[in-house]
Amino acid sequence: MERNEVIIKIGGPAGSGVNSLGHILSKFLQREGLYIYSSKDYPSLIKGGHNTYTVRAESKKIESSLDHIDILIALDEKTIDLHSNELSKNGAIICDSSFKIKGKTGVHLSPIPIKQLSKKFNGKYINSITAGACLGLLQLDLTILDKILKQIFSGKSEKIIKDNILAAKLSHDYVLKNFKYNFPHKIKKIKSPLKIFLSGNEAVALASIKAGCKFISAYPMTPATSILHVMANNDQKYNIVVKQTEDELAAINMAIGASFTGVRSMTATSGGGFALMTEALGLAGISETPLVIIESQRAGPSTGLPTYTDQSDLRFVLHASQGEFPKIVLCPGDIEECYHQTFHAFNLAEKYQTPVIVMIDKTLSESYSTINYPNNNLKINRGKLLSNEQASKIKNYKRHQFTQDGISLRAIPGQKNCYHICSSYEHDETGFTSEDPINRMKMLEKRERKLEKAGKEIKGYKIHGKNSKNLVVSWGSCKTPILETQELMKNKFSLLQIICVSPFPSKEVKNILNKSKNLIIVEGNQTAQLAGIIKEKIGIDIKNKILKYDGRPFSVDYIHNELKKRLK
Amino acid sequence: MKSENYFINHKSQWCPGCGNFPILSALKKALAKLNIKNENAVVVSGIGCSGKIPHYLKTYGFEGVHGRVLPVATGVKLSNNDLTVIGCAGDGDGYGIGGNHLIHAMRRNIDITYIVHNNQIYGLTTGQVSPTTSLNFKSKTTPFGNIENPLNPLSIALSSGATFVSRGFSGRLDHLVNLIVKGIKHKGFSLIDVFQPCVSFNYLNTYDWFEKRIYDLQKTKHNTNDLFAAHKKTLEENKLPIGILYQIKKPTYDSLLPQIKKQSLVKQNISKVNINPLLKELE
Numbered sequence: 001m002e003r004n005e006v007i008i009k010i011g012g013p014a015g016s017g018v019n020s021l022g023h024i025l026s027k028f029l030q031r032e033g034l035y036i037y038s039s040k041d042y043p044s045l046i047k048g049g050h051n052t053y054t055v056r057a058e059s060k061k062i063e064s065s066l067d068h069i070d071i072l073i074a075l076d077e078k079t080i081d082l083h084s085n086e087l088s089k090n091g092a093i094i095c096d097s098s099f100k101i102k103g104k105t106g107v108h109l110s111p112i113p114i115k116q117l118s119k120k121f122n123g124k125y126i127n128s129i130t131a132g133a134c135l136g137l138l139q140l141d142l143t144i145l146d147k148i149l150k151q152i153f154s155g156k157s158e159k160i161i162k163d164n165i166l167a168a169k170l171s172h173d174y175v176l177k178n179f180k181y182n183f184p185h186k187i188k189k190i191k192s193p194l195k196i197f198l199s200g201n202e203a204v205a206l207a208s209i210k211a212g213c214k215f216i217s218a219y220p221m222t223p224a225t226s227i228l229h230v231m232a233n234n235d236q237k238y239n240i241v242v243k244q245t246e247d248e249l250a251a252i253n254m255a256i257g258a259s260f261t262g263v264r265s266m267t268a269t270s271g272g273g274f275a276l277m278t279e280a281l282g283l284a285g286i287s288e289t290p291l292v293i294i295e296s297q298r299a300g301p302s303t304g305l306p307t308y309t310d311q312s313d314l315r316f317v318l319h320a321s322q323g324e325f326p327k328i329v330l331c332p333g334d335i336e337e338c339y340h341q342t343f344h345a346f347n348l349a350e351k352y353q354t355p356v357i358v359m360i361d362k363t364l365s366e367s368y369s370t371i372n373y374p375n376n377n378l379k380i381n382r383g384k385l386l387s388n389e390q391a392s393k394i395k396n397y398k399r400h401q402f403t404q405d406g407i408s409l410r411a412i413p414g415q416k417n418c419y420h421i422c423s424s425y426e427h428d429e430t431g432f433t434s435e436d437p438i439n440r441m442k443m444l445e446k447r448e449r450k451l452e453k454a455g456k457e458i459k460g461y462k463i464h465g466k467n468s469k470n471l472v473v474s475w476g477s478c479k480t481p482i483l484e485t486q487e488l489m490k491n492k493f494s495l496l497q498i499i500c501v502s503p504f505p506s507k508e509v510k511n512i513l514n515k516s517k518n519l520i521i522v523e524g525n526q527t528a529q530l531a532g533i534i535k536e537k538i539g540i541d542i543k544n545k546i547l548k549y550d551g552r553p554f555s556v557d558y559i560h561n562e563l564k565k566r567l568k
Numbered sequence: 569m570k571s572e573n574y575f576i577n578h579k580s581q582w583c584p585g586c587g588n589f590p591i592l593s594a595l596k597k598a599l600a601k602l603n604i605k606n607e608n609a610v611v612v613s614g615i616g617c618s619g620k621i622p623h624y625l626k627t628y629g630f631e632g633v634h635g636r637v638l639p640v641a642t643g644v645k646l647s648n649n650d651l652t653v654i655g656c657a658g659d660g661d662g663y664g665i666g667g668n669h670l671i672h673a674m675r676r677n678i679d680i681t682y683i684v685h686n687n688q689i690y691g692l693t694t695g696q697v698s699p700t701t702s703l704n705f706k707s708k709t710t711p712f713g714n715i716e717n718p719l720n721p722l723s724i725a726l727s728s729g730a731t732f733v734s735r736g737f738s739g740r741l742d743h744l745v746n747l748i749v750k751g752i753k754h755k756g757f758s759l760i761d762v763f764q765p766c767v768s769f770n771y772l773n774t775y776d777w778f779e780k781r782i783y784d785l786q787k788t789k790h791n792t793n794d795l796f797a798a799h800k801k802t803l804e805e806n807k808l809p810i811g812i813l814y815q816i817k818k819p820t821y822d823s824l825l826p827q828i829k830k831q832s833l834v835k836q837n838i839s840k841v842n843i844n845p846l847l848k849e850l851e
Binding site (some may be wrong): 006031089151155194195196197198202206209210211212214216219234235236237238239240241243245246247249250251252253254255257258259260261262263264279280282283287295341373374376380413414415416417418419420421422423424425429433 | 578587597606607608610612615620622623626627628629630631632633635636638639640641642643644647650651669671672757811825826828831833835836838839841843844845846847849850851
């Protein structure tokens with residue numbers, strides 16, 4: 001049976017072009033109209049080690065991985081040893097002819113003289129040669145390669161692009177001529193409107209630009225770093241100040257300074273960097289300074305597994321910083337949600353004048369997916385930020401005035417009549433330090449009222465499916481493999497996806513949980529942190545738990561197997 | 569403008585005779601001399617007795633957490649470079665917990681005036697050693713005498729590429745006013761380290777102690793363009809120079825950002841950002 005879908009895994013040492021090759025193949029297959037999901041697995045080093053990039057192409061939207069592969073592109077012999085057992089029946093291995101491959105049953109060996117072909121180009125363009133071979137195997141012609149390379153190699157000379165295409169053609173021809181076996185995966189073009197292919201981090205960065213973020217200060221930390229890269233690449237186009245700081249303490253405090261001055265600002269980090277930011281997080285809370293923080297989780301504690309995924313910072317983020325203050329915590333579950341929730345985060349931060357944390361993880365940050373063009377009609381809402389004209393008319397301005405909804409008018413430096421101090425100390429309505437007990441309680445209550453109001457605005461959960469008996473509860477990057485499993489299991493369960501952990505949608509979640517018979521929690525951590533929060537908030541103990549904490553993302557197969565056992 | 573223009577009716581929390589009072593007066597006088605409008609000045613402080621200063625000024629103020637004056641001030645300046653941004657920190661705040669930020673702010677040459685209220689002691693926590701406390705000084709945490717060498721902030725400033733390195737003294741008000749005026753006028757990072765006697769906890773470095781040792785550098789033949797001469801001056805221990813040790817012109821960080829050349833960030837319209845060209849690249 002011919003199938004218009006394929007999973008390709010590329011393996012090799014770091015620095016050997018694994019990612020660029022994966023990117024070329026992903027883009028090519030997407031331009032043929034397919035949906036792509038690509039993910040990376042790599043250790044924390046720059047040269048050597050073992051990296052893989054997996055490209056999954058389907059005719060329907062996908063955003064999760066499976067356990068098998070159909071084509072293994074081995075840039076070194078080690079890749080064959082490590083991954084050939086993942087190959088499906090009639091799968092293929094593409095590698096250099098010089099590699100020693102032991103005979104594998106049911107696997108098409110496709111040795112290509114890659115190194116020899118590259119001699120024509122002074123040993124260069126191995127990526128294009130390998131891509132050409134793979135596309136040949138999939139029986140795709142190379143017509144659109146030109147467009148793709150032009151986009152990927154933008155800024156490089158015509159000659160380089162032409163030579164790359166020539167290199168791809170050589171291996172493409174070689175495959176068509178030499179391998180006559182019947183490879184079951186034949187990719188056929190699907191006509192569909194143009195879509196975009198991007199990572200979670202790119203979605204976060206683009207949403208931030210769209211939301212009018214003008215200032216980002218951050219310290220590089222995997223897996224959040226590429227947010228800083230995208231912002232830096234576009235800083236002059238969109239007039240954004242991008243500041244790489246000396247440490248995370250500076251990063252968050254600079255962003256707070258920028259926001260105090262009236263500019264939409266953000267920082268992005270992972271758990272370790274966020275740990276350094278926690279003191280200033282409380283500063284944003286008490287001084288009522290809007291702030292957006294992206295926390296992309298990786299496996300801790302301490303340095304942990306720096307390039308691997310995890311969902312174990314939930315409790316930490318929720319409780320970060322001393323004292324009590326309102327904090328909005330959003331947990332997007334896929335790349336489209338990364339875009340929308342990040343945009344939303346900037347509005348919420350200004351509306352409620354408090355920090356908003358968008359929690360993602362390595363899986364979301366560094367995986368790529370095909371999505372439709374995002375909604376362009378998102379509206380910016382700056383809350384009670386005063387215009388210069390409004391500010392000039394105000395008498396006896398009080399920055400932290402007690403109000404019914406807890407939100408006060410926000411003036412910024414440069415505005416007449418409204419000078420005030422914002423402080424890390426508890427303060428009275430004007431901003432002056434106050435240790436008065438009555439004022440203290442009123443101020444805490446004022447700030448808490450903001451969270452109550454936010455809870456009414458934010459839809460903190462989504463229900464997927466209509467099965468009322470079996471309910472899977474989860475959050476973050478688990479969403480997509482669970483939904484694909486739901487399809488495989490023909491809607492044998494519904495998914496309750498928690499999107500906002502603070503303020504927690506207790507009432508709604510309680511209603512939903514009470515209606516279901518079988519409750520199962522799925523989380524990428526050891527201690528079922530979301531289940532713990534649910535128990536604390538609404539008193540329901542979800543005992544059936546699918547937990548994964550090996551640093552690797554949930555695959556559809558993994559969840560499918562676990563749910564089959566539990567939903568007989 | 570008159571310095572009363574920056575007066576705000578708010579009760580001081582400093583001890584009578586505190587060396588912070590002259591710094592406050594000098595700052596008001598300097599702002600008045602430069603005709604800086606109340607709404608266009610932002611005074612950023614951290615934690616410690618120095619941190620109280622924005623409470624006593626009719627300007628915009630931000631009192632952050634301990635040690636982070638310069639990151640906050642940097643965020644303010646880069647977001648609205650039309651503002652005059654002044655950072656005030658103590659020796660613990662600025663040279664201890666926040667020391668790393670100082671080095672980087674200086675090498676960046678961010679256009680901020682940084683006044684360090686250097687009383688060589690932790691005052692607000694009732695008398696522990698600070699990074700600038702003298703050797704052998706007995707405090708609550710060094711009952712048998714301080715065994716750490718004090719750091720030399722001016723020497724660090726010169727080595728970090730600061731473009732305005734100076735020292736003032738709370739007992740010389742007019743001199744300090746002049747120094748702050750020059751620091752604010754200077755395009756780039758200005759460090760003003762101020763000898764600020766703590767009348768409650770520093771029994772050694774008193775007004776009298778300083779009176780016997782300080783001298784005005786600008787009344788000597790010191791050349792403020794000479795980095796080596798400045799370095800030498802930071803090493804003097806028996807006589808203590810006040811005034812400008814070093815000043816040089818270099819492009820400021822904000823002047824090198826084309827993003828804010830035409831308009832500061834805060835003035836830019838964000839209601840209609842078009843990201844379609846970026847999306848197109850991802851097709």
